[in-house]
Amino acid sequence: MQSRYSIAPCIEHYGCVVDLLVRAGQLVEAYELVKNMPVDPDKVIWGALLGACRSHQNLELAEVAAQTLVELDPGHDGNYVLLSNVYASMGKWGNVDKVRAQMRARQVHKAPGCSTVELGGVVHEFTAADRSHPRSNEIYGAWDELVKQLKMIGYEPDQGALLKNLDEEDREEALYQHSEKLALSFALISSESRSPIRIVKNLRICNDCHRVMELVSELQKREITVRDRIRFHHFSAGSCSCGGYW
Known part of the structure; x- marks a missing residue:
């Protein structure tokens, strides 16, 4: 130069x-x-x-x-x-x-994570462990079934994504309740098969949720876009546009 x-x-x-x-x-x-x-x-x-x-x-x-x-x-x-x-x-x-x-x-507070997904012109917002949605039981039921399918193709929860020293069972439960996973589950049961899914999160997506999005894009033949605090992630056929680095 x-x-x-x-x-x-x-x-x-x-x-x-x-x-x-x-x-x-x-x-x-x-x-x-x-x-x-x-x-x-x-x-x-x-x-x-x-x-x-x-x-x-x-x-x-x-x-x-x-x-x-x-x-x-x-x-x-x-x-x-x-x-x-x-x-x-x-x-x-x-x-x-x-x-x-x-x-x-230092009185620094971590912003609570929340994820939104828009379907039919309506924005649905989820926070971690959210049970406020009227279809909450369906959402968690769909996620439980999805986890079974994901584990069959090699998914293992990344417990390093947690910031609490919990026992193994509690760690998995906490990971499963991240807001973007709930938004994803809702979108899967509420939209047409193979239609694209677009999620917006106010914080950086964690390693575990990123892996889940990759696997679901392959398993469900879906294109998934997640706009987090840092960048856009476009998931398709089991991989992400960020190349696994963000």
């Missing part, structure tokens, strides 16, 4: 390179680039590093990135949640509790 085109790289260019490196699993190289940038890295760059640490389970770098993000934006709940996810994925529940304690001490 500089020698051939006389263009001085700005922070957006560095952010793109960091994102490419972490997607390729080159976390150390990405971190070295961040440390040696001629401009101060912003929240986006540190967020890319932290997100990659969750995917590649790099605890040491996750703590560095999370601490920096907290200093840059101490009131953003997502930074704490991402670090909690890294700890939870490794079974470090004591560290998860410490992160939660920091949030309470």
Whole structure:
């Protein structure tokens, strides 16, 4: 850019390179680039590093990135949640509790997750473990049947997606009640076979729900779009447009 085109790289260019490196699993190289940038890295760059640490389970770098993000934006709940996810994925529940304690001490509140799906011009909203919908019994019944089918094709609940140290049975139950799963179940029983499903979630979709969407898109021959806090996920034939990285 500089020698051939006389263009001085700005922070957006560095952010793109960091994102490419972490997607390729080159976390150390990405971190070295961040440390040696001629401009101060912003929240986006540190967020890319932290997100990659969750995917590649790099605890040491996750703590560095999370601490920096907290200093840059101490009131953003997502930074704490991402670090909690890294700890939870490794079974470090004591560290998860410490992160939660920091949030309470700093009066940072995690936004409650909710998912919406529009059918017939009506928007249906679901929260985790929601039982308020008039078709609640049908929704949970449909999900129970769907889980049986999913397990037959290799689905295993990703208990690292939870932020609580529960026993195995309680962990599965908590995972099964995520808002996007309820929205998905409702859409499956309320729409025409093989019609596309579009879900909007106010937070980042978790690993387990992401895997479920992939499998359901293959099992039910459905195209599923989930717009979460970060990006669009388009699920089709068992895979996602994000390539399993978000």
